[in-house]
Amino acid sequence: MNKALIRTIDLVKIYGAGESAVRALNGVNLAVTPGEFVAVMGPSGCGKSTLLNLLGALDQPTEGEVWVAGENLAHIKDVDAFRARTVGFVFQLHNLIPTLTAWENVEVPMEGQSLGKKERRERAAHLLELVGLGDRLDALPGQLSGGQRQRVAVARALANDPALILADEPTGSLDSQSGEEIMALLTKLNRDQGTTILVVTHDRRVAQSARRIVRMKDGQIVGDHRLDNPLEEDLRMLAASRLGQLILDGDENQADYLSSEERECLRKILARVA
Ligand SMILES: Nc1ncnc2c1ncn2[C@@H]1O[C@H](COP(=O)(O)OP(=O)(O)OP(=O)(O)O)[C@@H](O)[C@H]1O
Ligand SMILES: [Mg+2]
Structure with missing residues (x-):
């Protein structure tokens, strides 16, 4: 499947059936090469989250194919292992586990991977330092601000050094300064480590961190622009x-x-x- 890290072929997603069926994706063809930083924009309900969920194997398409890192997701036997290996997720509502500390939350995706307990703890601490939370390792999510929680979510997304980060409105619930910090973090990852990033956003400033803007409407891609210099x-x-x-x-x-x-x-x- 040539060099694309992500490739979707005539992707269709229909929720429900009969009269109440919703065609959330209606023939999406998207190719993303390794190292790209892509912003997905479009009005509410146009299918952005649906697309991200399919790319991350959180849900299955009704029709069409999704290929990630050379694998057809429909043929993957162990979807959990695929996700843990290849994809880091950051969601708007960061869904951290409330009863676990920041440190433990970042360790969760590493369980079942090759690292031993001690290495896991060290790596989690290192990642939390990277996102500026080295002094809050033992805080529970409820003891952190929204921006700090989102940074824990970014650290967790990086746990297994994924080739791909899928972020669904990662700054949506944050004040503008925290939002900028999160975007700066993602930009740095993209630039320094070549991590491929796909971020859904309504925020034009967020989209300016991206090198490519994909616009969606009514379940379809209606625009696809690469910007050498967005500003x-x-x-x-x-x-x-x-x-x-x-x-x-x-x-x-x-x-x-x-x-x-x-x-x-x-x-x-x-x-x-x-
Ligand atoms: N689980 C579901 N069951 C039924 N319909 C759904 C489901 N999830 C999404 N939809 C519908 O599919 C369409 C696309 O939804 P999606 O969540 O992908 O939109 P979105 O672009 O992410 O919107 P937003 O910007 O508001 O987050 C919408 O019409 C939505 O109501
Ligand atoms: Mg959405």
Whole structure:
């Protein structure tokens, strides 16, 4: 299956049956190569979480195929082992086990893998240090802030050094600073370790961390853009817009809701990309 880490073929997912059936995915073809950082965007109910669940073998398609790391998920015998080996999940509601400490939560996915008890504990502590929680190893989820819990969830997703991280609105329940920290963490992983990341988000700022934006609507992919430099891409659009033209032309009167400093600053930036 060539070099794709993820490949879906004519993926269809129908929930329920008869009159109440919902066609959540309606022919999705997506290929993601190793090392990509992909944001999946689209309106509520368009099938983003459904797609992620199928990619992570949390659910099965009604029709079509999902291939991950060269394996057809429909033919995998031990799905739990596949997930533990290949995929790290981060969800909006981080679903940590409330009765286990941060440390123990991160150890859970390593159980049944090759590491011994001592190595597991050491690795879990190391991962929690990596996400900035080295001093909260023994805290229960209830004793942590939302952002800290989400960081535990990221550490847990990294437990088995997965090739792929699937994140479903990982910043959705966080304040903007914690959200930025989580995204910075994912960006660093992608850049330093080449971890492939697929993140579902409604947040444009989150999507700017990604190098590729896949847009969905009504169970289908309706847009797929690779950005070499997302910010630059935005600036180009602004430069091409009427407001951009006014600023570039130095037309003081028509862009008068900007201060003169703002106008000058924007003019300099836009002149570079125009
Ligand atoms: N378990 C389920 N049973 C029945 N219908 C479902 C189920 N899960 C999702 N759906 C329906 O499938 C469609 C796609 O849902 P999905 O959760 O994938 O959307 P989404 O893009 O993740 O939306 P959001 O941005 O709100 O999270 C929706 O119409 C939803 O109501
Ligand atoms: Mg969703």
